[in-house]
Amino acid sequence: MTVNPDAFFGLAVLLFSLGVAGVIGRRNLLVIYLSIELMLNAVNLILATFSRLRPDEGGSVIALLMIGVIAAEAALFLAIIVQIYRTKKSIDTDTFTELAQGKKL
């Protein structure tokens, strides 16, 4: 069975856009982290799709590698979020404005 590759691309774009919207729109660090994962997986999907479309296994290999890397990164990210929570008792990004310059928007 062959599925139109455009469907895969469409799904990837949708996932990526959802991720972007989440990173920009949400304030909860955990949700932002989830959104980032969403974007990464959108990219993975595109890599795998291209790998199948062309006689080249490189894309699939990279996608597999990325899954591993993302798993490792998740551990770090969650640890950082815990540390951040310990300093401010909050994971709302709007409470971290130490680098602000000028008036708040």
Add this chain to the structure above:
Amino acid sequence: MTSPQLITSSLPAWIVFLPFLGAVLMGLLYLTFGTDRSLRRLYVVLGTGMPIAATLLGFVVIGDLFSLGEGGQILSPLFTWVSIGSFSIDVTFVVDRLSMVMMLIVTFVGSLIHLYAVGYMWEDEGFGKFFAYFNFFLGAMLTLVLAANPILLFIGWELVGLASYLLIGYYHQDPANIQAANKAFILNRVGDFGFVSGLGLLFVLMKQSGFDFPSIFASLENIDPAMLSLVGLLLFVGAMGKSAQIPLYVWLPDAMAGPTPVSALIHAATMVTAGVYMVARFAPLYDRIPQIGIFIASIGAASALLAALFASWQNDIKKILAYSTMSQLGYMFIAVGLGAYSYGIFHLFVHAFFKALLFMGAGAVIVALHHEQNIFKMGQLGSKMPWVSRSMLVATLAISGLPVFAGFFSKDAILAHAWASGHTVIWGIGVFSAYLTAYYMFRLYFVVFVSPAHDAPQPLPLPRSMIWPLGVLALGSALLGFANLPEAYGGVGSFSQMLHLPDHPVPLGHLREYLLDGFNVMIASLGIWVAYRQFGRARQSLPIPAYSLAWQKALANTLYIDTLYDQLIVRPLRMLSGFFESAIDTLLLDGVILAVVKGYRLIAMQFARLQNGQLRWYALFFMAGVSALSLYLLVATGGV
């Protein structure tokens, strides 16, 4: 004219170098050890040894020069300073007949004044500094007179200006002296601007055929006479500044703020005569532009008269002598302007002797009377300071132009030449100035040495080194006139012949010359008699004159010319600079720069608002940037 003989010798360079060496050594010693008094003897050895060594070398060089015959030159090429293509400026010193005379004056009279200064400055804190400056001046002046090209001459010209500035402001604790030094320096810059413009113009007109004196004079005939006149005029503007002629003379009376040996050496005997020397050095050039020569002579005559008038109404002994210097320089410019270069140089030569002597005598009086300079507070010094008084009398007779004394021959030669060449107005002014000269000099002499004193201060004893140089100079003032004995008195004008300058002698019958000279002597005697009636017969001490009439006050205040310059030039300049400072600088320039700064600041503030510290916004900017870049890539690679 025989073909010029040239020989090369290092001696002229050594003559220039030795005083500079002395200046550097003493300067280093002074900077290292400061005002350590135990070093004074070392300073004396160095400070007087170098000029004396230069003088002795000078005599050797003069001996060599005379073995060469007319037009001979002793060259001292050191190195090539600038070399552009076929054009080069060499640092070369040259001794010819003209620079020989100047060298003789500078080294010989200079050495005597150095010896005199040992006594004069002995108690001064900055003994070493003074001699370092003094030797530096001597080196600079020798650079000026021995320069083989106008560039080197100009360097010397500027260096003597610097030395003059340093020495006028020597007593720098008094702000007035600093002001006098600044005045001299700035007025000389005005003249130097003309001088350097003249040199530049000459250089352009020459079209690259070497820039030493012989090649300049060789290419003169190819130059448009009108442009040549402009060159001559501009060069003379430099001489006006350096030699204190109208209108740039106002610095000279103020320059008397310096120590008296400085006034004697720099502002009487040598530096101020540089303008006359320069005109004589450029004689072949001025020879082609007689109309500029007449202008020079007119300026000289006007300066001679004006300065003599001022000198007759001054009370400060040094200012009288300063105006007298300016007046005598006027005579020299009359001579060189009317083509009697050798007469001008001869007057310069004898003037160096008697004017240095007058200043040194005045310095002796000033020191003896605890730095009193008002002649009406002096008196009866003739019996208390016999040697000073006698040598001053010789110099006074010499400058007044009485027979057998040097000034008689030199000044009357100039006046006779003015008469013979048909410039009777200049002659008349010269004769009237000669009357005034005799009057004000004897006024000074009678008031200081003859008339009864106010409260008779006991003069301090003077060191011997301040007395005997006066005697040597007095001898010169009395006898040197015979060096240029005119034909009418049985001589051959040997000094003029020796100088070998392009003179324009105008024959004047012996009878007329006797008549003119007799007239001059009568005029001078009249001046002396008037001075005697006013000041020489006083039984009581003379009061400081109080002038009631407007014209007397005006003359005593030198016609308010300083005030006039202040109102006409200094104040408008100040106002203009004030305008520039407040309007152009503050409003326009600073305004533009500040506006730019403000603009950047405002824009930066707007951008800074993006930096709000909120992660979501950063992500948004980041995404927007990446999207924009991607879009650009798509468009650029033709993907869309």
